[in-house]
Amino acid sequence: MIGSVQRALRLLEAVGSHAGGAPAKQLAREAGLPLPTAYHLLRTLTHEGYLRRESGVFVLGAAAERLANGGALQNRRSKITDSLVRWRDSIGVPVYFAVYREGEIEIAGVADTPAAPAVEEWADFRETGHAHAIGQCLLSQLDSDAREDYLDRHPVKAITPYTVRDRRALSERLATTQRMRPVIERQEYALGTVCAAIPLTAGSCAATMAISLPLHQQERLLPAIEQLRGEVGGLLSSLMFSISI
Known part of the structure; x- marks a missing residue:
């Protein structure tokens, strides 16, 4: 198993469970990750388009929506x-x-x-x-x-x-x-x-x-x-x- 992929997927699942988005600290807690690790993965997922940051919270981005639609x-x-x-x-x-x-x-x-x-x-x-x-x-x-x-x-x-x-x-x-x-x-x-x-x-x-x-x-x-x-x-x-x- 590739641990970083597993952790990223847990973060995506955590974000997807909040229609209005959630802040990094809450997402880290729900995904069971140390805050620095969560920050790193959230930045990466945002850069790749799987997440967006809006008003201090993270929501699913266009890439994640394409996956869901597919x-x-x-x-x-x-x-x-x-x-x-x-x-x-x-x-x-x-x-x-x-x-x-x-x-x-x-x-x-x-x-x-x-x-x-x-x-x-x-x-x-x-x-x-x-x-x-x-x-x-x-x-x-x-x-x-x-x-x-x-x-x-x-x-x-x-x-x-x-x-x-x-x-x-x-x-x-x-x-x-x-x-x-x-x-x-x-x-x-x-x-x-x-x-x-x-x-x-x-x-x-x-x-x-x-x-x-x-x-x-x-x-x-x-x-x-x-x-x-x-x-x-x-x-x-x-x-x-x-x-x-």
Whole structure:
């Protein structure tokens, strides 16, 4: 064990227990440290940005807050991953989680198995939103300006014989998408594959959960996505999705 690190951590814990901060003498006493040692460590932690000194007391600094935020972010991601794995195992299909962030489609999580592999990203998911269920589901949640901006940057083009043929046809399809209903796509992104996605909205963030299956198992697609839709409410109630996911 490195004693100086242990002592510094005890001081950080002591500071964190006081919302309004605390003076050096009190922190030294609570951390069980000699006052000179506490002063030395407090100066070092302040210099590194983990603490700030305000009106004679020490409070947590920006570096400590970044650590806390990073831990919270990792915790959210771990919960999402655990949920995807649980649904993958219970439904028996690959499960995807994606968000629309800063004008782009982002696959934020995938859970699959060797026996039921995820769709291979042979064409960039971010640039082919018109061709897969994830992208179509996210685009259907955007307002017209945001959607047109995306399509201006990533034009509609055929990547399989089944891909939506042009921007007008895509717009007509998105206009008929029923709110909170699954979006179904058959071989538009990858031949031999069918996909379905359900919309998730958390504040201003557009998100989606999706599944995929081989074409010869397409009769399982609707029952599987309905099972996922029935269970996904538990995730929304236990997690706060945000644009930082």
